[in-house]
Amino acid sequence: MEPADWTSEPDVEAIRAILLAAKAVDGRPEVSGSGPLPREFGGGLHLLAAGSDAPRGYLHLDLDGDSHGRQVAELVVHPEHRRQGVGTALARALAKRASAGYRVWSHGDHPGAAALAAKLGLERRRELLILHVDVEGADWPEPVLRDGVRLRTFVPGQDEAAMIAVNASAFDWHPEQGALTVEDLLEEERQGWFDPEGFFLAQDAGGEVVGFHWTKVHEPVPGRFGGEAVGEVYVVGVNPATQGGGLGRALTLAGLRHLRAKGLRQVILYVEGDNAPALAVYGKLGFTRFETDVQYGE
Numbered sequence: 001m002e003p004a005d006w007t008s009e010p011d012v013e014a015i016r017a018i019l020l021a022a023k024a025v026d027g028r029p030e031v032s033g034s035g036p037l038p039r040e041f042g043g044g045l046h047l048l049a050a051g052s053d054a055p056r057g058y059l060h061l062d063l064d065g066d067s068h069g070r071q072v073a074e075l076v077v078h079p080e081h082r083r084q085g086v087g088t089a090l091a092r093a094l095a096k097r098a099s100a101g102y103r104v105w106s107h108g109d110h111p112g113a114a115a116l117a118a119k120l121g122l123e124r125r126r127e128l129l130i131l132h133v134d135v136e137g138a139d140w141p142e143p144v145l146r147d148g149v150r151l152r153t154f155v156p157g158q159d160e161a162a163m164i165a166v167n168a169s170a171f172d173w174h175p176e177q178g179a180l181t182v183e184d185l186l187e188e189e190r191q192g193w194f195d196p197e198g199f200f201l202a203q204d205a206g207g208e209v210v211g212f213h214w215t216k217v218h219e220p221v222p223g224r225f226g227g228e229a230v231g232e233v234y235v236v237g238v239n240p241a242t243q244g245g246g247l248g249r250a251l252t253l254a255g256l257r258h259l260r261a262k263g264l265r266q267v268i269l270y271v272e273g274d275n276a277p278a279l280a281v282y283g284k285l286g287f288t289r290f291e292t293d294v295q296y297g298e
Contacts, residue, residue, distance in 0.1 A: 006061075006097060010046035012037060018058045018078050025079040027224030028107055032192070039187065040074055047093060049077075049086045056081035059090045061098060066175035070297070073104040087116055095120060103297040113296070122296040126175075127273030131282055132290035135231075135265050140257055140285065143250035148205030151254055154196045154212070160185050162209040163201065170211075170237035174272075177235065193217060198262075200254050202238075202247055211238040213251035215259055225266050231259030233269035249281065256285070 019031040019041075029038055036042070041060045049057035057077040065071045073094050077087045094104065103125060106113035117123070145151065154163065160182045171178040188194055193216060202211035216234040220227050233255055238248045259267055268290065271278050 006045045006047050006093075008043075008045055010037075010041075011048065011055075014048060014055050015041065015046065015058050018055060018076055021078050021080070022076050023221065026108060027221050029074075029076070030218065035192075039184070045097070047090065049081075049090055051081065054078075056084075057086040057090050059094055061094065061102075066103070067172075067179040068175055069101075070175070071098050071102040072175075072295075073098065073102060075104060082112070087112070088119070091116055091120055101298060103295040106294045106296060109292040109294050113294070117296040122298060124294055125297040126295035128293040128295075129271050129273050129279075129289055130268055130291040130293070131271060131279075131287035132266065132268050133286040133288070135260050135267060138256070138260075138286045140253050140260065142257075143253040144246065145202075145250050146245050146247070149210070149247065150203055151200050151251070152203060154199035154201055154214075156189055156196055159201060159209065163212055166209055166212060166239050167235070167237050169239055169241075177237075193219070198255065198258055200251055200258070202251055204242070210242045211247050211251050212236070213255040215255040217259070217262065217264065225268075228266060229264060231262070231264040231267040233267065252281075252285065 015037060016031060016033075019029055019037070020033065023029060023031055029040070031038055040062075043064070044060060044062045047059040047061075048055040049059075055078070057075070059076075060074045062072045075087060075090050075094065077090070091104070094102070104117075104122070106117070114124075143151070164180060164182050164185060167180050168178060171180075195215075195217070198215040198217070200213045200215075201209050204210050213236045214234045216232040218230045218232060220229050233252060236248055236252050236255070238251070256267060269282065269287065270293075271282065273292070
C-alpha cells in the first residue's frame with residue numbers, strides 16, 4: 001500500500017478519526033473529538049495511508065525536530081488495519097523523507113513497532129518511562145521550604161516569561177522540554193485541561209521565580225487506569241542555581257497533595273529511563289514503573 005503525498009496542510013478530520021480509533025484501543029494519544037490536534041501533531045509534514053473508504057494510517061514528521069536538531073516522527077495505524085503492511089509502508093516513506101538521525105516514537109513499547117524497527121535497521125535510542133502511584137496510602141507530607149521561599153499559583157498573562165526562563169535552564173539537556181517557548185505555553189493555556197490552580201511556582205525572597213510544578217488532570221479513557229481520571233506530575237523544574245536545597249521535592253509534594261485534594265486516586269509521571277536520581281526520588285514517593293515509550297532511530 002503506497003501512502004499519499006506529504007503535505008503541510010493536513011486533513012485534520014481524517015487524522016482525528018485515526019487518532020480517536022487508536023485512543024479507543026490503546027488509550028493514547030490524547031485527542032478530543034473537536035478542536036486542535038495535540039501539539040505533537042502540529043506543524044511539520046503529514047502523510048496519510050489511503051484506503052478504499054478512509055485513510056488507514058497517519059504519519060507526522062516534525063521538521064524542526066527536538067532540541068538536539070533531530071527530526072521526530074509519530075506513526076499511527078488505524079486498529080482495524082494493523083498487520084496489513086500499513087505501518088511498514090509509512091515507515092519506509094519516513095525513511096526516505098526524514099533527515100539523517102531522525103527518531104520515531106513507539107508509545108507503549110509495542111512489539112510490532114520493535115519488529116518494524118528491526119526490519120528497517122533502526123535501534124532503540126531512548127526510553128521514556130511512565131511511573132504510577134496509587135494515591136490511597138501514599139505518604140506525602142507538607143512541603144518544607146527554605147527561608148524566604150514561598151509557593152504560589154501561576155497567573156496567566158503574568159508568569160509566562162519567568163516560567164520559561166526557569167524551564168530553559170532546568171531542561172537545557174532535554175530533547176523536547178528544553179525547547180518550550182512562551183508561545184508554546186500560551187497554546188497550552190488554551191487547552192481545556194489547563195488549570196492555573198494546579199500550576200505551582202516557587203518564588204524566592206527577592207520575588208524571582210526559581211522553580212515550578214505544573215500538574216495535569218487527564219480525563220477518563222475506557223480501559224486505561226480503570227476508566228478513571230488520573231493526575232499527572234506534568235513538569236517539575238528548578239533553576240540549577242538553587243538546586244540542592246530540597247526545592248524540587250517540595251514542589252513535587254505540593255502538586256501531589258493538590259491532585260489528592262481533587263479526589264484523584266491515581267497519579268502518573270514521565271521520566272527518562274536513564275535519569276537515576278529522579279527515579280530514586282520518585283521511588284521514595286511511591287511511584288513504580290507502569291509503561292515505557294521508546295524512540296527508535298538510526
